[in-house]
Amino acid sequence: MNFDKELNARGLSCPLPIVKTKKSLADMTTGQVLKVIATDCGAVKDMQAFADQTGNTLMSTAEESGEYIFFMKKK
Amino acid sequence: MTKKMAIIATKGTLDMAYPPFILASTAAALGYDVQIFFTFYGLQLLRKDLSDVKISPLANPAMPMPVPMPVMVQMLPGMESMATMMMKQKLKKHGVATLEELREICLEADVKFIACQMTVDLFEFDKSEFIDNVEYGGAAMFFGFAGETDICLFV
Numbered sequence: 105m106n107f108d109k110e111l112n113a114r115g116l117s118c119p120l121p122i123v124k125t126k127k128s129l130a131d132m133t134t135g136q137v138l139k140v141i142a143t144d145c146g147a148v149k150d151m152q153a154f155a156d157q158t159g160n161t162l163m164s165t166a167e168e169s170g171e172y173i174f175f176m177k178k179k
Numbered sequence: 180m181t182k183k184m185a186i187i188a189t190k191g192t193l194d195m196a197y198p199p200f201i202l203a204s205t206a207a208a209l210g211y212d213v214q215i216f217f218t219f220y221g222l223q224l225l226r227k228d229l230s231d232v233k234i235s236p237l238a239n240p241a242m243p244m245p246v247p248m249p250v251m252v253q254m255l256p257g258m259e260s261m262a263t264m265m266m267k268q269k270l271k272k273h274g275v276a277t278l279e280e281l282r283e284i285c286l287e288a289d290v291k292f293i294a295c296q297m298t299v300d301l302f303e304f305d306k307s308e309f310i311d312n313v314e315y316g317g318a319a320m321f322f323g324f325a326g327e328t329d330i331c332l333f334v
Contacts, residue, residue, distance in 0.1 A: 117274040119205040123284055126208035144274070157209045 105164065105175050107139040108132060114143045114171065121147045122154050125176065129160060132178045137163065140174040147172055183212045183328040185321070190334060191220030193234040193266055193278070194242070199224070199334050200281035206330070207288035215285075216321045218295035221334075222302065225294055225309045229278050233263040286312050293321060 111128045113121040121142045128138050140151070148165060151174050155162035161177040184206045188199040199221070203213045217225055223232055236242055236253045245265075252258070270277070276284070286292075296315045299306065306315075325331050 115274040117276075119201050119208065120274070120276055123204050123208045123288075154209065 105139075106137065107175060108136040110139045110141070112141055113147070114141055116142065117144050118146050118150065122150050125151070125154060125174075126158075129176065129178050134178055136178050138176045138178065140176060142172045142174070143170060145172070147174075151176070181210065181212050182330075183324070184214075184330040185325040185328045185332070186213070186215045187321070187331075187333045188215050188217045188221035188224060189219045191223030191232060193232050193263060194239075195334065196224050196229075196232055196278050197275075197281070200278060200285055202332065203290045204281055204284045204288060207285065207290050211329075213285075213288075214291040214293060214321075214324050216293045216295065216325075218298050222294055222298055222304055222309075224278070224282070225292060225313055227308060227310055229282075232278060233259055234266050235259045236262045282310075286310075 109128060109132060111124055113124055116124070121140065121144055125138065125140055128140075132138060140147075142151075151165065152162055154160070155176065159179040161179070163175040163177050164173075166173045184203070186199045186203060188196075190196070199215055203215055206213050223229075234242070236244060236248065236258060237250065242262075267277075292310075292313045293316050294309065294313050296317055298304075299315065
């Protein structure tokens with residue numbers, strides 16, 4: 105999937121992946137896509153909850169060898 | 180309309196310092212307008228230097244210990260520092276932010292910190308030991324904001 109920016113949230117625990125996602129999205133424009141890579145399994149539900157509550161679109165969630173990869177489209 | 184959350188932080192130990200800052204920074208990331216009212220021992224969390232914020236195994240039976248430790252041992256000098264050091268190492272290993280980092284994230288996200296004036300006076304805290312971004316007020320001031328919140332927590 106194409107993306108405009110990548111956030112490395114590997115090794116970070118709650119709430120840092122969410123806080124850093126929010127920060128990364130802040131200087132992006134509507135429709136741009138942020139790729140987030142995290143290792144905290146709690147991030148799976150948190151990213152969905154973040155998207156639901158902020159209006160950004162979580163386009164996909166995938167797990168690859170212990171890493172979680174999210175594509176978030178900015179509102 | 181913007182959602183709001185208020186937290187009352189009353190504890191000054193390392194374990195109890197985390198929930199207010201984690202919840203406040205998360206809520207701010209979700210777009211909430213957040214205030215934390217620091218009172219009693221929670222005021223310790225506003226000090227520039229947080230190295231006195233510690234955890235004690237004493238009277239804390241739910242704290243997981245690497246080895247079972249009798250209370251008589253827990254009360255020995257140095258045990259509190261050791262428990263604090265071990266907890267900090269554990270937090271670091273798991274990628275949990277430090278209290279200083281979380282507090283900074285809250286401030287960057289415009290979380291408002293209010294120190295209870297009465298307890299500042301009661302414990303004779305020196306305001307110059309507190310970080311700059313603190314407002315001072317009383318319970319009535321807190322209710323002005325808390326009364327309009329969607330979530331209000333006591334920690």
